[in-house]
Amino acid sequence: MSAAVQDGLTATIAGVGFWTDGLPDWPSARAFAIDGTRPDAAPARPSPQLLAPNERRRAPGSVAVALEVALAACRDAGIAPETLPSVFASTHGDLGITDYMCETLATDATAISPTRFHNSVHNAAAGYWTIGTGCTEATTALSAFDATFAQGLLEALMQLATGAPAVLLVAYDTASSGLLGTVTHSEGLLGAALVLVRDGGGPRLSARLGDGAELAPPGPLQAHAANNAMVQMLPLFDALASGAARTLLRAGPHRLLSLELAHD
Amino acid sequence: MPAIAIRAFTATSALGRGNAAHAAALRTRRGGLRRNDFGPTPLPTWIGRVDGVEDAPLPSALSRWECRNNRLAWIALQHDGVQTALEAVVARHGVDRVALVVGTSTSSIGASEEAYSRAQEDETGTRRFPDDLARPIVHTPHSLGDFLQHATGLRGPCITVATACSSSAKVFAQAARMIEAGLVDAALVGGVDTLCGSVLFGFNALGLVSSAPCRPFDAARDGLSLGEAGGFAVLERAGPADTGLQLRGYGESSDAHHMSAPHPEGLGATLAMRAALDRAAIAPDAVGYLNLHGTSTPANDSVEARAVDALFPASLHASSTKGWTGHTLGAAGIVESVIALLALETGVLPGILESSVRDPACGPQIRFDNAEADIGFAMNNSFGFGGNNCSLVFGKVAA
Numbered sequence: 335m336s337a338a339v340q341d342g343l344t345a346t347i348a349g350v351g352f353w354t355d356g357l358p359d360w361p362s363a364r365a366f367a368i369d370g371t372r373p374d375a376a377p378a379r380p381s382p383q384l385l386a387p388n389e390r391r392r393a394p395g396s397v398a399v400a401l402e403v404a405l406a407a408c409r410d411a412g413i414a415p416e417t418l419p420s421v422f423a424s425t426h427g428d429l430g431i432t433d434y435m436c437e438t439l440a441t442d443a444t445a446i447s448p449t450r451f452h453n454s455v456h457n458a459a460a461g462y463w464t465i466g467t468g469c470t471e472a473t474t475a476l477s478a479f480d481a482t483f484a485q486g487l488l489e490a491l492m493q494l495a496t497g498a499p500a501v502l503l504v505a506y507d508t509a510s511s512g513l514l515g516t517v518t519h520s521e522g523l524l525g526a527a528l529v530l531v532r533d534g535g536g537p538r539l540s541a542r543l544g545d546g547a548e549l550a551p552p553g554p555l556q557a558h559a560a561n562n563a564m565v566q567m568l569p570l571f572d573a574l575a576s577g578a579a580r581t582l583l584r585a586g587p588h589r590l591l592s593l594e595l596a597h598d
Numbered sequence: 599m600p601a602i603a604i605r606a607f608t609a610t611s612a613l614g615r616g617n618a619a620h621a622a623a624l625r626t627r628r629g630g631l632r633r634n635d636f637g638p639t640p641l642p643t644w645i646g647r648v649d650g651v652e653d654a655p656l657p658s659a660l661s662r663w664e665c666r667n668n669r670l671a672w673i674a675l676q677h678d679g680v681q682t683a684l685e686a687v688v689a690r691h692g693v694d695r696v697a698l699v700v701g702t703s704t705s706s707i708g709a710s711e712e713a714y715s716r717a718q719e720d721e722t723g724t725r726r727f728p729d730d731l732a733r734p735i736v737h738t739p740h741s742l743g744d745f746l747q748h749a750t751g752l753r754g755p756c757i758t759v760a761t762a763c764s765s766s767a768k769v770f771a772q773a774a775r776m777i778e779a780g781l782v783d784a785a786l787v788g789g790v791d792t793l794c795g796s797v798l799f800g801f802n803a804l805g806l807v808s809s810a811p812c813r814p815f816d817a818a819r820d821g822l823s824l825g826e827a828g829g830f831a832v833l834e835r836a837g838p839a840d841t842g843l844q845l846r847g848y849g850e851s852s853d854a855h856h857m858s859a860p861h862p863e864g865l866g867a868t869l870a871m872r873a874a875l876d877r878a879a880i881a882p883d884a885v886g887y888l889n890l891h892g893t894s895t896p897a898n899d900s901v902e903a904r905a906v907d908a909l910f911p912a913s914l915h916a917s918s919t920k921g922w923t924g925h926t927l928g929a930a931g932i933v934e935s936v937i938a939l940l941a942l943e944t945g946v947l948p949g950i951l952e953s954s955v956r957d958p959a960c961g962p963q964i965r966f967d968n969a970e971a972d973i974g975f976a977m978n979n980s981f982g983f984g985g986n987n988c989s990l991v992f993g994k995v996a997a
C-alpha cells in the first residue's frame with residue numbers, strides 16, 4: 335500500500351464557494367451556520383459572471399449554480415481557474431432539462447431543441463466551465479446517487495495523490511419538476527465548490543473510506559437545504575463553518591467517508 | 599504511471615455478445631448496422647442495435663433495477679471470464695479493495711421516457727408514472743453503477759462517470775488513479791449505453807444523424823449512426839513479472855471551445871493523445887494501432903485526422919470502427935478499448951467499413967482496409983460533448 339493511503343488521503347482547502355436559496359455565498363452561509371444570521375437580501379438565482387449576460391439569463395439552473403460557486407472558490411483561493419483540473423459532481427444533473435426531454439419526446443419527439451439536448455448531458459456544467467475559463471485541463475462529471483459528493487471528493491483527492499498540485503471540486507443539484515418530480519424529489523438550488531491543494535494555507539482535510547451508515551445529527555446548513563439532493567455534502571460545510579474536527583459523509587450502501595479537519 | 603494489468607475484458611454490441619463475435623466481425627468486415635427499427639416512430643437512419651435485449655429480463659433478485667440499460671449491462675457482464683477474474687481479484691484483495699467505475703451518457707433515461715409516454719392520472723387527477731416504472735433508482739444517472747454494485751457485491755468506491763461520449767474511456771483513468779494512490783488494488787471498469795429517444799431525436803435535432811450507414815473519414819460522410827453497447831474490463835495493479843495486456847497510459851483534456859462542436863485545430867484531442875503517450879513513456883512511433891473517435895460527422899473526422907497527422911508518423915494504422923457498431927456514445931470508450939485490446943491480442947488491425955472515397959483532410963494514418971501486424975501498443979481516442987477528451991494507451995508484455 336502506498337504512503338498516501340496509510341496516512342489517509344489529505345488535502346488543504348484553499349478556497350470555498352457556496353450558493354443556495356437565501357444564502358448566496360460562503361461568508362453568508364458561514365454566518366448563518368454560526369449564529370443563524372441571514373443576509374438582508376439574497377438574489378433568487380445565481381448570476382455567474384463567467385457567462386455573457388444573455389447566456390447568464392438562459393443558462394440552466396445547474397450550470398448557473400455550478401459556475402457561480404466554482405468561480406467563487408477560485409477567487410477565494412487566489413488561483414487562476416484555467417490552471418485547475420476539475421471534478422463536477424451532481425446526483426441527478428439538471429432535473430428540469432430531463433423533464434423537458436422526456437415530456438417533449440412523449441408529445442412531439444421531432445420538436446426537441448438542439449440546445450436543450452446538448453445541455454442535457456451530465457457534463458454540461460463542466461463543459462461551460464472549461465469553455466468560459468478557457469481551461470484545457472481535464473474535467474470530469476460523475477454521479478453516485480446519495481454518495482455523489484463523497485465519491486467526487488475521493489476522485490479529487492486521487493488527482494492530488496497522483497500528481498496534480500491543485501484541483502477544483504464542484505457539487506450541485508437542482509429542483510425536480512414536472513412528472514419526474516413525482517418520483518425524484520429535490521428542491522431549490524444548492525451548489526458548493528472547493529479548491530483543494532496539496533500544500534498551502536487553509537483547513538487541512540484527511541479522508542478515510544470505511545464501513546457504517548450512521549451520520550451525525552444535521553447541522554444548520556444541512557437543515558436549511560434539507561430537501562435538495564446535494565444535501566449529502568453539507569456535513570462537511572457545517573463542519574467547516576463551525577470548526578469541527580471531524581465529520582462523516584455517506585459514501586455508498588453501508589459505506590462512509592470519514593473526514594478529519596485541522597483548522598488554521 | 600505504473601502499469602495496470604487487464605485480467606479480463608469484454609464487449610457486447612450490434613456485432614454480438616463477447617470478444618469472439620467482435621473479433622470475427624472485424625476480421626471478416628461484417629458490420630452490425632441495420633435500418634432503424636427502434637421505438638414507435640423510427641427516424642430514417644441506421645442503428646447498431648443489440649439483439650434480444652427485450653427478451654432478457656434481469657434475474658428476479660435484481661428486478662428493482664429493471665430497464666434496457668441495466669439489462670444490457672447484465673448481458674455484457676456474462677462473457678469472456680469477467681466474473682471469474684472479478685472473483686479472483688476479490689479473493690486476493692478483499693471486496694472493499696475493488697472499485698467499480700462505469701461510464702454512461704444517458705444511463706437508464708429510456709425508462710424515464712417510457713414512464714412519460716405511459717403516464718396516467720391518479721384518482722386526484724395528478725399525472726403519475728405507471729407503477730412498474732415508479733422506481734427512483736432507474737431515473738437517475740447512477741442507475742448503472744448502483745445496479746452493478748448490487749449485482750457484483752463490490753464494496754470499494756463506486757462511481758458512474760457521465761461525460762457524454764468520453765465516459766467509459768475516462769473510467770480507466772479514474773480507476774488507474776485509485777490503484778496508483780493505493781486506495782484500491784483492483785477495479786471493475788466499463789460502460790453501457792442503450793438506444794433511447796433522447797439520443798436519437800437529440801442528435802437528429804443537431805443535424806448530426808445520417809440517413810445511411812455512417813462512413814467515417816469518407817469525403818461524402820454526412821453524419822453518424824447511433825448504436826448501443828456494453829463492456830467491461832477487470833484491472834489490477836501489475837506485478838514486476840506480469841505478462842499480457844496492460845493499461846499503460848491515459849490522457850484527459852478539455853477543448854475549451856464549444857458544447858457540441860470540436861475545437862477546429864483539434865487542440866483538446868492533441869493534448870489528450872500527447873498526455874497518454876507521455877504517461878505511457880512511449881514515442882508516437884511505438885503505437886501500432888489507433889482506434890479513432892471517428893464519429894463520421896463532417897467536423898469531427900477532419901479535425902481528428904489533422905490532429906493525428908500532426909502527432910503520428912505515416913506508418914500508424916488508424917481507423918474508426920463506428921461503421922461496425924455505430925456510435926455507442928457513453929459505451930464507445932469501453933467498446934473501442936476492447937477493439938484496441940483485440941488488435942493487440944490477435945494482430946488484426948481493423949480498417950473502416952462503408953467508406954470508399956478518402957476525405958482530402960485524411961493523413962496516411964487513416965486506413966480504410968484491414969491489416970495484420972504484431973503490435974506492442976494500441977491506443978483509443980474518445981471525445982465527448984463539452985469538449986471532453988480522453989485517450990488511452992494499452993500495451994502487451996510478452997511471456
